Every structure is written in structure tokens, then in C-alpha cells.
Amino acid sequence: MEFKKVLLHGLWKDLPPFRLVLGLCPALAVTSSAEMGLGMGVAATFVLIFSNMFISMLRKVIPDKVRIGSFIVVIATLVVLVEMLMKAYFFPLSQQLGIFIPLIVVNCIILGRAEAFASRNPVFLSMVDGFSVGIGFSISLTLLGSIREILGAGSWFGVQIFGDSFEPFEFMVRAPGAFICLGIMLGLMNFYSRMRGETLIQV
Amino acid sequence: MREIAKLVVVLALICGISATILTVARQNLALKIEQQSDFYVRGPALERLFSKPASELLSNKISISAGDNSYPVFYLMDEGKITGLAIEASGTGGYGGNIVIMIGVDIQTNQIVGMEIIQHSETPGVGSKVEKSSFRKQWKGLIINESMKLTSQGGQIDAISGATYSSKAVVNGTNQIVGLVNDHRDEIMSLIKANSK
């Protein structure tokens, strides 16, 4: 039962970045296309699963005082690894994401999950938690990326879906569009939660 | 005291392990990363310079060092003879940092076959015009034995209006390559011969 709860919580209850308002920077910066959103989501999921795994394994060894420092080292190592893997196998994507790959290090979701879950739960459950939150994050980013790409460039995953007469709504792929799009999505999400009778987490 | 010792030991161990993992990973991936960056960044430029598929050209690569810098050099072989060189250099002084360019040289006539921008971070719409063919085509046919200047300094290259810094950076890069071809020609040739055997 516990397993199922942990597996599903990242998909709705703690869905980042909508319900768990963390990790806004990548959610805004790399969602100008669906492909970039998905790439970022997958990279973050990889880091989340393994950072949760290692931190859970080390949770009894790491002294409380240097907890955050040790977490950061573990996360940074994984991020550097992802950076190298992406350069070796997905070079164009890694060039597009640019400095936002190294910036996964300071993504609050990862440190947040390490602190809130992995440092006090067994290894397997922590990996499931990382997987769940990571998948939630990937879905959210791909969704945002799709909306912005379809409206802003008239394409989806790089494939043109409208005819020539479509005039792209360029505002959507620029910075202001990112903020407003995320804000409205967040509002809709809140609206839906209220209809389901859930209490709002944000104030 | 014992507690502090424990803190230091644990942190040092974690750092040590992570550094080891990363070093091993890098040793295994470095070659692959270089191939990928050649393929995606330099490949298209090489194709445009020599109108041959990048896969034929990318493996013809040597590296030559002059001063503090090291320059990647690609060469074109035609029936066992070296016919062309493509040299990459990084021109300093751009508005958004260095501009990396590549210049193709026909080795028999000493003429430049073209100039390509490999990487830049100039302002979009202004400095980024260095990528335009109207700017780049000025290089075509120039003889590679004297250094180049902008027309404002009595040279042969028209700067992009409003983007003097970007234009200057490209000329800087060109002059590095001109110097390299003139001063290290024999060294380049012997390295290529050693490499192509």
C-alpha cells in the first residue's frame, strides 16, 4: 500500500512544479519547445532517482551537521555525469539546454526530495519516490513545452502542424509568455483541485 | 574532537569517491564527446567549405600548437595529395566573448575558399550578422599571405555597421590563421603526412 502511495504521489499530490511549487527556473527557461522540456525532465529524473538512492544508502553514515553539504556533493556528481552523457549521446539537445543542465544542481526539487524523503526512508522506496516526482516533472515540462511550442512556433516536437497561413504567436516562446503561461496553468490546476474538493496548498 | 574528525572523514570520502567516478566516466566518454561536437559543430562548416560529406573529412584531423593556443586543422586529400586545409581559431574581442571561426584554404593557390562561423554569442540581430553570407563572402578568393584589416583601417573587409567589435573579432581570428599557415606550413604538412599513413 505504502509503495503505491509513494509511486503515485508525484503524479498529482506533489506534482512539480504546479502543486509542489519548486523548480520554477527550468520550468520557465527550457519549455520553449516540447523537446527541450522533455529532455530537461528526463535529465532531472535520472538525477532524482540516483540522488535519492545514494542519499538513502548513506543516510546512516552522514553526520547531521554536514548533511546538506554531502547531499550537494552527491547531486553535483550526478549532474556532471548527466552533463557528460548528454554531450556524448544527445549533443544538439545539450547545446540547446546550455547552462540549464549544470543548473540542475541548484534545482530545489532534488535537494527538497533528498531532505524530505530520501534521508529518512529505505533505498528502494526512495528510488520510487525519485521516479515518481521525476516523471511528474517531465510530464509537466513536456506539457508546458507543447503548449508554448504549438502556439509560439506552430510545431510540435519540431514537426509543423499548421499550414503556412498560421502566424506564430511569438510572444509565447519569449520570456513573458513563459511566465504568463505557467501562471495560468497554475491557476487552472488550482481551480481543478478546488472542484475536486481538495484544499489548496499554496497561499 | 572525534565528532569533527568524523565529519571531515565522511565529507572527504564522499568527495574522493565522486571525483574518482567522474574521472573514470570522463576517460570513457571524452573521445565520444569530441566526435559528437566535431560532427554537429564543425561538420556542417566543413561540408560547406569543401562540398564533401562531413564523414569523409572529420577523421582527417590534426592539432597544431602555436604560442599558448592549440588549433584544430582538418585537411582534404585528393588522390594522395593534400589539396585543402580548414583551420579553426578563436577570435578575441567580440561583443559577447570570443568568436570561433573556421577558414578553408586551397593549398595550391593559397586562396581562401571560405570563412565559416563555428560559434559565437553576439547580440541576436546585430553582431550575429557575422553569420550572414553577405559578410562571409568577403573572404572568398583572398590570398592568405598578409594579415587582414577592416576597411576603416585601410584593409579589405567591410565591417557590419553597428557591429564593429564582432567584425573585428572575426578579423582577429583570421589573422591567427594567416599567421599559422605562413609560419608553420612545413610543420602542418609533416604532421598531416604522419597522420595519413
Add this chain to the structure above:
Amino acid sequence: MDLLLLAIGAIFVNNILLAQYLGNCPFCGVSKKLSTSIGMGVAVIFVTALASIFTWLVYYYILMPYDMVFLQTLAFILIIASLVQFVEIFLKKQSKALYNALGIYLPLITTNCAVMGIALLNIKQGFSFFEMIIFSVASAAGFALAIVLFAGLRERLMVSPVPQAMRGTAIALVTAGVMSLAFLGFYGMVQ
């Protein structure tokens, strides 16, 4: 002249928050009151300046000569994290007043992507030492400017009749979008 343009560009045109999307977590988190946002802004300028200098020196004098550039991310985050700790201890000992004013923001800064982002941009743009100092201080000042302006707007929003579902972060993001639109007006001011 160039350095002035660089500074203006970093503050207005390429504002770190509204055009480069860095540092959004504290932007939404601590911008509810004007006074806290000023504290955060000052703390970020201070830490960014220090962190940029250290990371720049480490990159060009340690990582580059020993061919360890691939460890950049790891090295930078460790420098920033330990720097923040050090500043906190130092302030606590030396200046009680400053510590009381800035102390609570310091731990938040470790995971502020603006600081790390500026450090990475300094390297990516290939800045010289002076350009690096101007750019990082100006970018951090841009962050401070945006967060202070935003806090002013948000204080008003608190008493406005916003639809229930849009309250909180949702309306904050939409407001940030409008601000970002206003900052787009500076585009083209520099070169």
C-alpha cells in the same frame, strides 16, 4: 564606455530574472513584503560578487591549467555552498546588525540559481576579470531591482479581488510576465 554598456545590458536588457529566468524560487518565495525583498536583494548582490570572483579565479587558475574543466559544476557549487556558510559565520561574529538583517536569507542563496547561473555565464561568455566583476554585480543588481519592484506590486495584489484559483503563486507569475513584457521594452537599447 563598453563596461557601462555591459552593466546596463545586464541590469535591464538581459535582466537575470525576467529575461534569463534565473532565480525564480526566491523571486516567488520572498517577494511578499517589500522589506524582506530588499534584504534578499542586498544579500544576493553581496554573495554573487564574492562567488563570481572565487569561481572565476578557480576556473582560470586551477581547473584550466590542470585540465579539470569537466569538474566545473561540482567545483562551483561547492565554492558557493562553503562561501555562503563562511559568510554566515563571519557576519555572526563580526557584525550583529548585518547578520540580523541578512542572516536568514543566506541559506536560501545556496540553492538560488541566479548565483550559480551568473558564475557559469561569466565563464561561458569568456569575460576578463574586470568585465566579470561588472557583469556579476550588474546582474545581481538587476535581480535586486526586479525583486524589489515586484514586491511593491505584490503588496498591492494582496488586497486586490483576484479570483480564488489564481491567488498566490499563480497571479504572481502572471504579474511577473507583465513585468517581463515591460522589460522587453529595453531590448535594443544596447547595441
